[in-house]
Amino acid sequence: LHLGFPGPHSPTEPHPEFLERYRDGEEPLPLGEAPVPTWTAEARRGYRAYISQIDHQIGRVLGALAARGELERTVVVYTADHGEMAGDHGRFDKTCFFEGSMRVPLLLAGPGIRPGAESQALVETLDLGRTICDLCGVPPHDLDQGLSLTPLLAGKTDRHRDEVYAEMGCDRMLCDGRHKLMWGDPLSDTRELGRLHLDKPVAIAPSPPRLFDLQSDPHECRDLAQDPLPRGLL
Secondary structure, three states, X not given: OOOOOOOOOOOOOOXXXXXXXXXXXXXXXXXXXXXOOOOHHHHHHHHHHHHHHHHHHHHHHHHHHHHOOOHHHOOEEEEOXXXXXXXXXXXXXXXXXXXXXXXXXXXXXXXXXXXXXXXXXXXXXXXHHHHHHHHHOOOOOOOOOOOOOHHHHOOOOOOOEOOEEEEEOOEEEEEOOOEEEEEEOHHXXXXXXXXXXXXXXXXXXXXXXXXXXXXOOOOOOOOHHHOOOOHHHO
């Protein structure tokens, strides 16, 4: 069973019942040094309310499974296709490789999965196909390029991938868990012009190279690609 909720996504219109929970809450400022529009706090509270609304509906599904006696033998996977910048670095929505847009939730529960375990291993959503097939005991598609997460989920290892790679339009991202490189390659984008929703057609300049150390700079505020090379490396 696949449940594809439309949110949390713009337009951010949570039910008033859930928005009321956050209406008077203090909202932290976005990350980065970009100007903050006056409506940012309200938008961020609305985003939180939208997440709570979806969580409530997922709770109803899990409750129905439990009532039928099916929950203990059901594999549940909770994830998303992208995040939300929510004002960080002066950006909203997605279409970039900053952490707010790229890092998504991934929660799994069910047979063959350690309960209560948390992992910082590098994974890609591409890995979910083989993982679900393994957990359900069926062969994966021959062309599936993912790597099954079952050894990680069973506690047999604490590592999965050495790095993760992503691309969107003519932008690219490579991350080894500590260092993240983001850059644009306009020659690789062969889509027809005009599809601006999917980021940068070839007629628009690519993103400049950016390099971040996520260990010392988890909020991606210091672009190492702009630092001059140390004298000993020249």
